[in-house]
Amino acid sequence: MATRSITAEDPQGATQVPPAIEIIGVSKRFGSTQALCDVSMTVPRGASRALLGRNGAGKSTLVSLLTGIDTVDQGEIRIAGTVATGQDERIGCVYQRSSLIPALTAAENVLLRNYPRGRAGLIDWNSLRQQARAELDRWGIGELADTPVAALDPVHRKAVEICRALVVEPEVLILDEPTAGLDKRDGERLFDLLGGLRERGVTLIYISHHLDEVYRVCESVTVMRDARHVVTSDLGDLPMDALVAAMVGPDAPATAAARARDVGASNEVLMTARDAGVPGGVGPVDLEIRRHECLGIAGLEGSGKADLARALAGLLPRSGTLTVAGQLVPAGSVPAALDAGIGFVPEDRHHDGMVPGLDVSENSTMTAVTRIGRRLAAVLPRVIRRTRRDDVYRRLAETWQIKASSPRQSIAELSGGNQQKCVMARALATQPQLLVLVNPTAGIDVSAKASIVATLGNVLDDGAAVLVVSEDPDDFVLCDRVLVMFKGRISTELRSGWDEKELVAAMQGAEQ
Numbered sequence: 001m002a003t004r005s006i007t008a009e010d011p012q013g014a015t016q017v018p019p020a021i022e023i024i025g026v027s028k029r030f031g032s033t034q035a036l037c038d039v040s041m042t043v044p045r046g047a048s049r050a051l052l053g054r055n056g057a058g059k060s061t062l063v064s065l066l067t068g069i070d071t072v073d074q075g076e077i078r079i080a081g082t083v084a085t086g087q088d089e090r091i092g093c094v095y096q097r098s099s100l101i102p103a104l105t106a107a108e109n110v111l112l113r114n115y116p117r118g119r120a121g122l123i124d125w126n127s128l129r130q131q132a133r134a135e136l137d138r139w140g141i142g143e144l145a146d147t148p149v150a151a152l153d154p155v156h157r158k159a160v161e162i163c164r165a166l167v168v169e170p171e172v173l174i175l176d177e178p179t180a181g182l183d184k185r186d187g188e189r190l191f192d193l194l195g196g197l198r199e200r201g202v203t204l205i206y207i208s209h210h211l212d213e214v215y216r217v218c219e220s221v222t223v224m225r226d227a228r229h230v231v232t233s234d235l236g237d238l239p240m241d242a243l244v245a246a247m248v249g250p251d252a253p254a255t256a257a258a259r260a261r262d263v264g265a266s267n268e269v270l271m272t273a274r275d276a277g278v279p280g281g282v283g284p285v286d287l288e289i290r291r292h293e294c295l296g297i298a299g300l301e302g303s304g305k306a307d308l309a310r311a312l313a314g315l316l317p318r319s320g321t322l323t324v325a326g327q328l329v330p331a332g333s334v335p336a337a338l339d340a341g342i343g344f345v346p347e348d349r350h351h352d353g354m355v356p357g358l359d360v361s362e363n364s365t366m367t368a369v370t371r372i373g374r375r376l377a378a379v380l381p382r383v384i385r386r387t388r389r390d391d392v393y394r395r396l397a398e399t400w401q402i403k404a405s406s407p408r409q410s411i412a413e414l415s416g417g418n419q420q421k422c423v424m425a426r427a428l429a430t431q432p433q434l435l436v437l438v439n440p441t442a443g444i445d446v447s448a449k450a451s452i453v454a455t456l457g458n459v460l461d462d463g464a465a466v467l468v469v470s471e472d473p474d475d476f477v478l479c480d481r482v483l484v485m486f487k488g489r490i491s492t493e494l495r496s497g498w499d500e501k502e503l504v505a506a507m508q509g510a511e512q
């Protein structure tokens with residue numbers, strides 16, 4: 001699908017192929033929030049365009065206008081030269097937040113928009129299953145075709161979502177944070193797939209907070225800041241520091257480089273786990289974390305790391321013993337884990353972490369009631385409790401750089417990254433002794449990442465311990481020690497001075 005150039009026979013370019021996407025002076029407001037302000041951007045056919053910006057810049061809003069989920073307030077969007085009207089078959093999209101139907105199977109979700117029909121127009125379930133299975137097989141999850149999406153883990157849900165976007169063979173594919181939650185192996189699979197699509201002339205719009213991915217997948221970039229278009233450029237002309245500067249803007253917060261912390265052996269052991277695991281799958285493992293220590297647990301999807309974290313937080317049954325500050329923590333109970341001082345940030349924040357019907361203040365302070373004072377909370381009029389909660393929220397919002405219009409705003413209205421920050425703020429609001437974080441920086445923009453690292457540094461300085469569970473090597477910047485899990489067991493312990501290559505090799509199962 002090559003773009004034709006203007007030739008002598010066609011001086012006006014009258015037969016020239018129109019751009020895949022034209023966004024012309026588009027504005028969009030949600031209540032008091034101006035999500036997009038006079039944004040213009042053109043994406044030629046076959047281009048691979050990155051769309052970048054900080055959390056809340058307006059990227060997903062633009063996506064929802066392109067896919068026809070929302071309508072523009074002002075301006076116009078053209079797809080292949082014609083004004084867009086509602087949902088368009090030619091555009092496939094992997095949304096930032098899951099748009100799957102949990103009660104339907106993976107196969108049904110993949111083919112949701114184009115059920116193959118047999119004679120008499122009836123849905124042909126056999127061919128449905130086969131077609132979807134072939135698509136799912138590309139991700140090695142064909143055997144999950146008949147599993148309801150509600151029973152899939154987050155990575156497989158993401159794979160189903162990608163399959164669904166591709167099965168319609170779109171001309172334009174929009175990917176909003178496709179690799180958030182995917183491990184390196186699945187990330188590579190996605191990049192291979194995107195390479196193939198580009199050869200077929202598919203136009204890509206790619207949103208990510210991982211700038212290395214952006215340089216790999218895309219040729220050009222559009223940067224947005226505070227609802228406005230800032231710059232569009234070839235990536236070859238824009239080195240990474242200039243790109244970050246465009247995203248962050250002139251009043252960028254100063255960011256200190258994080259360093260792994262050397263934890264003195266004299267520090268008190270805060271948490272000990274013996275023969276711990278999830279019955280029937282993960283473990284047994286032994287863990288020990290000292291006060292002021294940030295310990296990493298790395299592993300690919302399926303290594304068991306996230307289940308181990310859930311078991312430590314009481315969300316899954318657990319075998320073995322766990323003590324925090326000398327107290328035995330009963331297994332399989334979230335309240336018991338909270339009482340023992342374990343704060344937890346789950347892997348899938350949208351699914352497990354937030355209550356969409358509540359406002360940001362309630363969501364960020366929900367588990368902090370004990371700190372505000374349970375008895376006090378019961379006797380004070382609701383409005384006073386709210387004021388108190390809002391004070392706590394405001395402090396947290398500043399620490400975590402949460403962008404919301406007010407403490408009363410519904411969490412459902414925040415951008416993806418800001419929702420995640422609320423869930424993390426909540427874990428911290430309980431002032432835990434041990435903070436367990438799964439994939440802490442997934443979906444978080446570059447400069448907020450630095451402030452999260454700084455915040456965790458303060459938590460460690462105060463004498464707590466942090467357990468970071470992730471597949472992203474960048475998440476272990478504060479870790480002096482990283483344990484690597486492979487097939488449910490700890491296969492390797494990386495000590496002081498570990499490097500990223502070593503870590504990635506160990507995650508893939510290489511012998512040390």
Ligand SMILES: Nc1ncnc2c1ncn2[C@@H]1O[C@H](COP(=O)(O)OP(=O)(O)OP(=O)(O)O)[C@@H](O)[C@H]1O
Nearest residue numbers: 030035055056057058059060061413414415416417
């Ligand atoms: N339905 C809605 N109601 C109210 N405000 C909204 C709604 N959707 C988005 N917003 C607001 O619009 C702004 C832009 O949000 P958007 O989701 O487009 O950001 P984003 O660039 O995708 O950020 P992220 O990197 O965190 O995903 C945010 O301030 C957000 O709170």
Ligand SMILES: [Mg+2]
Nearest residue numbers: 060096415416
């Ligand atoms: Mg978004």
